[in-house]
Amino acid sequence: MSIDILVESVLASPKYKDISPQLVRNIGTQELSKRRTLKEALKATKNKLHQMGGAYLEGADYAHWLHELRACADDKDELQRMCCSIMTHHASTRERLPILDQFYTTLLTDLAPISSILDLACGFHPLSLSWMPLAEPVTYYACDIYQHMMDFLQEWFALIGIQGHAQMCDILQACPTHPVDVAFVLKTIPCLEQLDKRAGQRLLQTINARHLIVSFPVHSLGGKKKGMVAHYEAQFRALLGDASWAVKRVEFATELVFVVTKQH
Numbered sequence: 001m002s003i004d005i006l007v008e009s010v011l012a013s014p015k016y017k018d019i020s021p022q023l024v025r026n027i028g029t030q031e032l033s034k035r036r037t038l039k040e041a042l043k044a045t046k047n048k049l050h051q052m053g054g055a056y057l058e059g060a061d062y063a064h065w066l067h068e069l070r071a072c073a074d075d076k077d078e079l080q081r082m083c084c085s086i087m088t089h090h091a092s093t094r095e096r097l098p099i100l101d102q103f104y105t106t107l108l109t110d111l112a113p114i115s116s117i118l119d120l121a122c123g124f125h126p127l128s129l130s131w132m133p134l135a136e137p138v139t140y141y142a143c144d145i146y147q148h149m150m151d152f153l154q155e156w157f158a159l160i161g162i163q164g165h166a167q168m169c170d171i172l173q174a175c176p177t178h179p180v181d182v183a184f185v186l187k188t189i190p191c192l193e194q195l196d197k198r199a200g201q202r203l204l205q206t207i208n209a210r211h212l213i214v215s216f217p218v219h220s221l222g223g224k225k226k227g228m229v230a231h232y233e234a235q236f237r238a239l240l241g242d243a244s245w246a247v248k249r250v251e252f253a254t255e256l257v258f259v260v261t262k263q264h
Helices: 002-011 021-034 038-054 062-071 076-087 091-111 125-131 147-160 199-206 228-240
Strands: 116-120 139-144 163-168 180-186 209-217 246-251 255-261
Touching: 002 021, 002 038, 021 038, 062 076, 062 147, 076 091, 076 125, 091 125, 091 180, 091 209, 091 255, 125 139, 125 147, 139 147, 147 163, 199 228, 209 228, 228 246, 228 255
Parallel strands: 116 139, 116 180, 139 163, 180 209
Antiparallel strands: 209 255, 246 255
């Protein structure tokens, strides 16, 4: 079948060998239905994968990073410095570094106690754990489309003594639904809606959390703002529809955030 050939071809590429096969199959099936040839569908599938993940991730060296993290595990300041260094390799967390100290204090303090977290399309965000005001013990569920990234984060959780679960997951097809106190959906919806225009609305409804922390970028990867704050705020309000959830809006220098309380 053409879809099997397409999936095999994508996963044979060094850039995409680590990515969720289910996501590749999902995108590839859509592209095959729209394109004239397998070659065109393959190119379009890789372009979509780049937009969803490849454009954000740079120069991952998981074995080296784990070695460095273990070497400074007993020194909180040095450990945070190393975490910041690693987070520069993902565009989403790199943009957040200047506001780390205020980001979690502003967003999480009023939601305490927090003993369980779901982090969707997490990237390297779980490396920010030591900045978060959390209860102890805390259970942290992280998911993304890269298997080696999830293996790395599973080792990270073990290193810092967190009850963590890092799992490769295509949240368009199988969003986790177990109950948590807080779910992070950070700069994720715009990426998902490139594949499925209803993905954001469905995600907000599906997540089983007392509180959602949903964010949007305030500028493009190239640094252009282009009215993005107004655009994404209008988009988010539309996604909420008639839902009777409490919503708090917080605008940081690098990120527009909405704290949604689903369960009072």
